[in-house]
Amino acid sequence: MARKTVFVDTSKCTGCKACTVACKEWNELPAEKTHLVTSYQTMKDFTPNTWTYLTFIEKYQNNTMDWYMRKAQCFHCAEPACLKACSSAAIHKTDSGYVVIDQDKCIGCGYCVENCPFGVPKVDEVRKKAYKCTGCIDRVENNLTPACVQTCQPGALEYGERDTLLPKAKARLEQVKKEHAQARLYGETEMGGTTFLYLLFDSPDVYGLPNNPTMPLSLSLWQDFVRPVGTFAVGGAAAAVVVGVLGNLFKGRYSSGSEKRDLSDGSEQEKGGKR
């Protein structure tokens, strides 16, 4: 399957939150108590049962307010840090660009949670499993569009082949830039290119997103250096012991007459005496 993309054109988003409802509906996720975070925003963060939500950012400058709305969900990175962090082989990436958690294999350790540069996966502490947006893989593999895309009224979400959507997104960006000079695409190259590709009005940090999301250095150090080198070192220690035992055997140092024999005889006597 060719690489897919969901183009999130925030310039068209009206903040209606229909996508979040469609997500709950299709994925059979229970509703949660919401709170007023800022203006219209009612969810602060992802939860094991909330895989997408709307952020509302109010930016005041020159006596005007810019109201930035963004649908937040898993980016489905081409180089996913969560996948690299998972010690249970519970996360896999499809050819179409989807990053999916297999809850049957997940043990809820939270390594993915801590290493995701966007803070997307969340562990359900009761079920001991991590959850996040699946990209509606069960729909797209059956030639349906993701539930959020299907329901989006203003056309802010578009699903299709990456090869056709990326040029379209760039053309749209040129239009938007005429009024919003700071507008840019986010996800074209970030984390190897993310399946959810954004058009943002302003720099990512205005939206609370990392400007340069990267694979954490600690994660690369852990998986690509500490683990292979450590395994090699432990194997080396074990091999040295085998060589040591064989060397001593070969030299006949376990047989009678050695210094050790005299000593251990004494020790056994001592043990016998204690009994």
Add this chain to the structure above:
Amino acid sequence: MSDTQRDGIQEVQPEKVLRFTRGERISHWVHAGSFFILLFTGLGILSLSFRPALVIFGGVQVARVIHRGIAVIFVVVAAGMFLIGDSRYHWEWLKSAFHFTKADWQHISAFPKEFFGGHGDYPAQDKYNGGEKINSLLTIFGSFFITVSGIVMWFSTSLPAGLVRWAYPVHDLSMFVMTAAVIGHMYLGLLHPDSQVSIFGMLSGYVPTKFAKAHHAAWYERIKNQQRTVPGK
């Protein structure tokens, strides 16, 4: 030979010297026992190849709980013994591990030859020889870093992700260092023809005088004198 009578309460053992007091032995075995439980439960969480073995604990989720419970013992008992379990000897050990003499370095350079069954030349060693001091340092630093990183991982949900991310490589690195060290440590204590008798120092507390003289002559000379001046302890 009243020389070897280190503790007035314990029976006189003419051919033996007391190497490790009961407090030291308890520390060693609590540390060793909890280390191996932590190692096996941890490996099952870290690596899929070990995970099937976790059925003996009742599955991976039970193993995760055991790992934390034993971790508390690993830390609290080891630290507590410095205060209540023949604490003087614990502090002496800690001090000696950070105090390398010329004799220690000479032992370390002769160590590879000795390890593989040859004979290296080195001067009289104190209670802990150069190799034992290195093993002690690996244990001390390994235990410290694995504890700190473990606490960070335990309380990961209330700590910043940027900190928790670093705890993983630190925790694993400490594990690998201590595992490599314990393999060599067990070989020398159980399988090496010259030094395997030292295991009795950790079982009954006593090692043959002959062993003490051959491997820890400087220590042996010193405790002979100490035993005269401090007969009660």
